[in-house]
Amino acid sequence: MNKGYLIAHVTVSDSAAYAEYAQAAGEAMKAFAPKIIAWSGQYENLEGEAHERHVIFKFDSYDEARRFYESPAYQLAKSIRAGAATGTFVLVEGAGF
Template sequence: MNKGYLIGHVTVKDPDAYAEYAQAAAEAMQPFAPKIIAWSGQYENLEGESHQRHVVFEFASFDEAKRFYESPAYQAAKALRAGAATGTFVLVEGGNV
């Protein structure tokens, strides 16, 4: 089974409100136990819209990543992000290499 990846690119507008979201999102993520592949750090925007922060989480499968994103706990956390940040979130299925 191929892994699933949740990739987020975020620009924070309200750091205090975003911190609340980050805490709630981390708690919502615990039952899914994703592996952190990338978490901010150095980056270079090569094309397209630029954001301040970038994250990549690896889940056991695409379906598991989607279950996390659609979970009631994460949807409640996501509501805290509204107005605190803008960004793009994508689910990607890993391929067989």
């Protein structure tokens, strides 16, 4: 089965509010147990809009990644993020390894 990847590119404008979002998002993720593939660290913005943080989460499937994103717990976390950060969030179906 192909995996699902949630890729987030984020620029934070309110560190305190974003920390609240990160805590709420982490709690929401516990039920889905994604693996973190990449977490910020060194990067180069080669093309397109630049952001300061980048995270890639691997889920068991594309549908599982979507269920996480649409879950009530994550939607609550997302509402905390509003106004604290801007970014791009993408779901991608990937190889089954």
